[in-house]
Every structure is written in structure tokens, then in C-alpha cells.
Amino acid sequence: MVELQQKYMEYQMIEQQKQKVVEHLQKFDEQIGEVEQIMTHINEMTLLKGNEETMLPLANGIFARGTISNVAKLYVNVGAGITVDKTPEQTIELLERQKEEILQYKNQLLETLQQLMIKSDEIENDMKRLMEEQEKHKKANHKKE
Numbered sequence: 001m002v003e004l005q006q007k008y009m010e011y012q013m014i015e016q017q018k019q020k021v022v023e024h025l026q027k028f029d030e031q032i033g034e035v036e037q038i039m040t041h042i043n044e045m046t047l048l049k050g051n052e053e054t055m056l057p058l059a060n061g062i063f064a065r066g067t068i069s070n071v072a073k074l075y076v077n078v079g080a081g082i083t084v085d086k087t088p089e090q091t092i093e094l095l096e097r098q099k100e101e102i103l104q105y106k107n108q109l110l111e112t113l114q115q116l117m118i119k120s121d122e123i124e125n126d127m128k129r130l131m132e133e134q135e136k137h138k139k140a141n142h143k144k145e
Helices: 002-046 088-144
Strands: 052-059 062-068 074-079 082-086
Touching: 002 088, 074 088, 082 088
Parallel strands: none
Antiparallel strands: 052 062, 074 082
């Protein structure tokens, strides 16, 4: 009985870990989507000739109407409030690298999730086996009476 309780507690802990991993995977998917959206906006912006009025994305679903006078230069925040000039192509290369890093982390998490699922299945099988053994033991004791 004690062993079954221990297995159940271990099973619950693994299920919680799996849930956290799934949440992180969802966040990575969101980040990838955001990076891809930014790259799309940059590509669309480069099609402008300059001094054309357009919709400028401010945040998710929020836009401002404005004019972009220079489509050849972007200002990229590199940290600590410091920005550097980049061409749209350089910025897209930077975003591609960020996306690749996120994908690497995501793949590592997918491996972790797979390992957790295997461990979860093993524990579940152990619990079934222990319950069957307990049931057999109860039946054997019941017949002796």
C-alpha cells in the first residue's frame, strides 16, 4: 500500500512537470509567431516607396496610421536602451537567428516532455501492477477465511 502511494505521488509530480513543459512549449510557439509576424511586417514595409501612408503596428491588433520616410534603416534595441542601425535584411537575419534559438529550446523541451511521458507511463503501469497484486492478495486472504 505504501509503495502504491509513493508511486501515485511520483506520478502526480511528473504530471505537474508535464503541464509546465506544455505551458513553456505554448509560450515558445507564441514567441515564434511574434517573430514571424515582425519579419512579415518588415518585408511589407520594404515594399513601400517612402513617404507613403500606411498602417503601423503598435501592439497586437493595435495600429496607427503614419508615414514612413526611410524604409532602408531600422533601429534595433540591443539592450540597456541602446539601439543600432540595421537594414531590413540585417534585421530579418537577426530575427531568423532568434527564431532558430527558440526552436532549439523548443526541441529540447519536446525531448524532456517525451521523457516525462515515458516515465509517466512506466509509473502508471507500476501502479496497475501493484493494484492487481493487492487485489490478488485480498482475494487470497478472503478465501483463507
